[in-house]
Amino acid sequence: MLEGHRVSRISVRGFAVASATAVTTVGAVVGVATGDPSSNDLETTASGATLLAEIPVDEQAQVQSATLAQQADAIAHAADTDAKRSTEEAARVQAAEDAKSKKAEAEKAEAEKADKAKKDKEKADLEAKAKAEREEEGEIASRSASRDSADFPVQGSYTVAQVKAMAQQMVPSGQFQCFSNIINHESTWNYKAVNASSGAYGLVQALPGTKMASAGADWRTNPATQIKWGLNYMNERYGSPCGAWSFWQANNWY
Structure with missing residues (x-):
């Protein structure tokens, strides 16, 4: 039992040193457990880490779980933010592509319309010219x-x-x-x-x-x-x- 208790102290001490948030939370827990109001002023020190080792193993697990849950929430929130940002960026890119495509289609339609109008005019001009030539030829023939x-x-x-x-x-x-x-x-x-x-x-x-x-x-x-x-x-x-x-x-x- 002594060796197991020692291992628990070492594990909890390392955890307390690595996580300021965890130490603060543990300090509060220690104050509640001992009934000592002065424990609220507990700082993250080596002595604080030693006090953390005095916390029962069950409460240590609860503290670790709460801290890990907070970290998981923070990671999930960051992931959601990144996903939202990526979605908004993809929507912006797609909107730009759609606008570009519509503009290209409109320009193509306008060019086709202009080309058709040009061809129709050329055809009408040729027909008018041919008619004028026929009429002129007929007049010349009559005068001749x-x-x-x-x-x-x-x-x-x-x-x-x-x-x-x-x-x-x-x-x-x-x-x-x-x-x-x-x-x-x-x-x-x-x-x-x-x-x-x-x-x-x-x-x-x-x-x-x-x-x-x-x-x-x-x-x-x-x-x-x-x-x-x-x-x-x-x-x-x-x-x-x-x-x-x-x-x-x-x-x-x-």
Whole structure:
């Protein structure tokens, strides 16, 4: 028993020296156990450590447990604080990443929108330019015609050669071949040709034939009047006879 008691004293003495908190707490306990009020002024000294050794073993265990519990609480509190700080930092980093991602998406969408607007404008500009070129080409074609239908004397009938000769003088030279291609397909240069199914009439197969009255009242019998109307129609609708011929090749009508 003596040896065991000595070991307990040595253990408790070492513990008291290592922990100021423990010594203070033990001092209070000693004062209560002995009933000595002056023990409240006990300092952490070697003599205090000796007094600690006098505390019963059960009370020493209680003091050690209380101190360890306090240390555990302090460690847990520090861990909670670190965890909270880490969570807040992670949330801040994530928020920054989300903001950066949203900004990048917004910039991408804006760039795509601007690119689309640019392409649409370029397309519209090209279409407007092509239309203007067609109109200009048609105007040039119209102005380039050297003779009008009224310049040709009226005859009772016309040969194919005569009709072609009239067309060559009325249609601009750069457009004549395209004009001729259409007439070859539509009427083979027969100014009295009639389509039995639709009723289309004349060199250019106007439908209805009465449309050609805008070029002259003699549209039924005068190929020059039909050529004049057909040339105006091709210029107004397709920009030129060659524009009309390109459409005809793709659709087999114009």
